[in-house]
Amino acid sequence: MTPPKDTAFAFQAVYHYIVGLIEVASGTTEQKLPSLRQLALRLGVSVSTTKYAYALLEDEGRIYAKARFGYFTRSIPAAPVAISSANLLDHVFASARRPGMLALSSDAPAMLLSLQGPLLTMERELTRQYPHSHAPLYQSLGEPELRAALAERYTRSAHNHWQAEQVYIGADLSSVVELSLSALNLGGTVALVESPCSWAILRQLQAANIRVIEMPLGDDGRFDLPALKALLTRESVRLAVLSSTVNIPQGQLMPAHDKQQICDWLAESDIWLFENDTWGELSFSDSPARYRDFADPDKLLVFSTFDKIIGGEAPYGYVLCRQQAAQFHRLFMQRGFRLSPIRQKAIARLYSSRRIDQHLTTLRALLLKRMQQLQTLLEEHGNGQWQVVAPQGGASFWLKAVRPINMQRVFERLLTERIVIAPGEIFSQQGAWKQHLRLSYTLDWDKDIGHAVKRLAQAFTEENRVYSP
Structure with a gap:
């Protein structure tokens, strides 16, 4: 023609x-x-x-x-994509970053409400105040003002306090966890983790050649305590990685008496507790119990990051630890993080001015509102295909398919419509949680989220037809 x-x-x-x-x-x-x-x-x-x-x-x-x-x-069915469990995580996150994708897999609370504007305003003011600093350009352990602010924030009493020299700041969460494992000589040992577990933590433990034992959480966010006690008796565990308040990514809270019992057992066996405080400030309830309230202070390390609350302009990670100061100093100096002193000072001022606390109050209320909105959509369009347990904090639902389903193929089906979910198996080294997915409510709510939930339900229906014998 x-x-x-x-x-x-x-x-x-x-x-x-x-x-x-x-x-x-x-x-x-x-x-x-x-x-x-x-x-x-x-x-x-x-x-x-x-x-x-x-x-x-x-x-x-x-x-x-x-x-x-x-x-x-023409509606063109996507060709099946063969994705192994090993690279499913990479595929999920690469897909979520492609232009035009609706990432229901996100875990970024600051997407709803960030502090990047106030942070950059504070940074400009500090730049005018300190145009030519005589202090070293980069502090190898982190800016003293920010270290002091974090020590103050984590101090709860005269018996449970921190000093600025016990705080270390690095480029991101992964790097500070990596250096902490090295400083405490935990590489090649055995670690207990709650399961499902943050994929970032699992990868860091794997990189340190640590054998991971996954202890599953029930739907109520609790461990089977007798089974946990038997495991600690049977295995030579040197390290336990546990969420401080809201379990990640499940979104449930463990009762205080359970945490106290677990900390007693860890102390009896001389096991390090690495408390993941990434979501520690995002519980919907007031004053939730934290593991560090009961832990042996000499076997405790707390780690977290700023970006979940402040936003992408504050990607730094930090740890608090009372032991092995010389090792921490040596490793952080060798790594030589080149972090902006003014940016760190600006973050410190957000803490000292209580701007962080005001922001957190608003952010938690907004997270709760969006959680309830998404819960309504899930119950309206689910057609009984998934179990909805309202999270007690955090930024996502941990959905369970009511009937057996190939969640990876659900993921693949939705990719053809530019929708990304996070299949549950990426939160386990052993590929557990295959009937689950993490679904975030920290989304761009200007988009048609209701339509995306409908498509998720349709993908479940279509895959159930294939999966059914």
């Missing part, structure tokens, strides 16, 4: 424009394209030119015509 000579150049432009529309609309459902006249008016060409472009695309099998309704894209 050859276009008329006087329309050849216009045709090429129209053809490529329609191809762009098709690519944007690509997915498992058909999409209506503009009519011949609409497109001609939009692009300033003749109807015959748009008709020819549509005809060629129809010949190519990319679109089709419905009598009296116009032209539509």
Whole structure:
């Protein structure tokens, strides 16, 4: 098929424009394209030119015509993508970062409400106040003012206090956890972790050649305590990694008496407690119990990061530990983090001015509101296909399929519609939690989240048809 000579150049432009529309609309459902006249008016060409472009695309099998309704894209089922458990995590996070994707897999509370504006304003003010500092440009252990602010924040009493020299700040969470494991000589040992467990923690333990034992949490966020006691008796555990308040990613709270019992057992066996405080400030209840309230202070390390609360402009990680100061100093100096002193001072001022506390009050209320909105959508569109347990904090639901399902294929189906979920198995080294997924409510709520939940339900339905014997 050859276009008329006087329309050849216009045709090429129209053809490529329609191809762009098709690519944007690509997915498992058909999409209506503009009519011949609409497109001609939009692009300033003749109807015959748009008709020819549509005809060629129809010949190519990319679109089709419905009598009296116009032209539509073809629904093209995505080819099955073979994804091994080993690289599923990478695929999830690479997909979530692609342009145009709706990442229901996110875990970024600051997406709803960040402190980046106040942080940068404070930084500009400090830059004017201290244009030429005579102090060393980079502090190897972190800026003293920020270390002091964190020590003050974590101090609860005269018997449970921290000093600035016991706080260490690094480039990100992974790097400070890595250095902590080295400083305490825990590489190659055995670690107990709650399961499901943060994928970032699992990767860091794996990198340190640590054998991980996963202890599953019940739907209520509690361990089977007799089973845990038997495990600690049976295994030579040197390290336990546990969430300070809200379990990650499950979103439940463990009772205070359970935490006290666990800390007693850890102390009896001389086991290090690494308390993950990443979500520690995001419980919906007031003053939740933390493991550090009961732990042996000489076998306790607390780690966290600023970006969950402040935003991406504050990516630094930090640890608090009372032991092996010389080892921490040596390793942090060798790593030589080059962190902005002014940015760290600005973060410290957000703490000392109590701006962080005001922000957290608002952020927790907003998280609770969005959680309730998503819960309503999940209950409205789920059709009994998943179990919804309202989280007690954090930023996500931990959904369980009621009937057996291939969650990885649900993930693949939704990718074709530019929707990303986090299958439960990425939160386990052993590939557990295959019937679960993490679904975030820290989303861009200007988008049609209701439609995304409907599509998730449809993907469950479609996969159940395939999965059923």
